[in-house]
């Protein structure tokens with residue numbers, strides 16, 4: 350698969366490359382995910398998969414169904430570092446497989462430098478190539494940064510699930526966002 354090398358974004362700390370994850374990334378990816386889970390504000394899961402499970406997941410990824418990209422700072426250098434990832438997966442049934450759902454995150458120290466945008470944009474060529482017509486995602490209503498990013502990148506709010514998330518702070522809504530990669534398709538079927 351070709352490497353996706355951004356030409357426009359070069360944060361002060363060095364170049365960033367967005368590329369498909371390889372099994373050797375599993376340890377660093379686990380550590381990155383663990384840091385995000387420890388912030389305890391963005392995801393609803395209990396924690397990241399362990400390193401072995403992650404490696405297995407990367408190894409068994411079917412590129413016609415799913416994609417896992419990582420953002421790496423200082424690629425090719427001894428001090429290279431994973432600073433973000435995006436996972437996108439087509440829904441499983443024939444009637445909905447034109448839709449793919451995505452999750453992404455950027456390490457806290459690397460935020461607001463265009464990495465999230467870079468990851469989000471990098472999935473679209475893959476999506477179009479495999480026949481995905483629409484991207485969708487869930488985001489917690491209090492996640493202002495993510496909502497701002499999605500709206501800036503053309504995602505529209507399509508729904509609200511009231512009180513889906515519950516933690517020590519109380520209940521939080523889940524928002525559903527979507528973006529068509531082709532002219533929007535909507536409405537009742539003709540039958």
Ligand SMILES: CC(C)(COP(=O)(O)OP(=O)(O)OC[C@H]1O[C@@H](n2cnc3c(N)ncnc32)[C@H](O)[C@@H]1OP(=O)(O)O)[C@@H](O)C(=O)NCCC(=O)NCCS
Nearest residue numbers: 391453454455460461462463464465466488494495497498
């Ligand atoms: C959401 C997240 C992925 C954004 O990544 P990022 O690399 O910081 O975002 P970018 O720098 O690419 O921002 C692109 C645009 O998104 C918007 N944006 C991003 N962060 C923002 C913030 N904190 N406040 C307001 N707007 C923000 C802006 O429009 C920004 O463009 P600009 O910097 O030119 O104004 C990152 O904050 C993150 O990982 N959060 C924790 C995990 C998470 O919430 N994942 C998503 C779960 S649904």
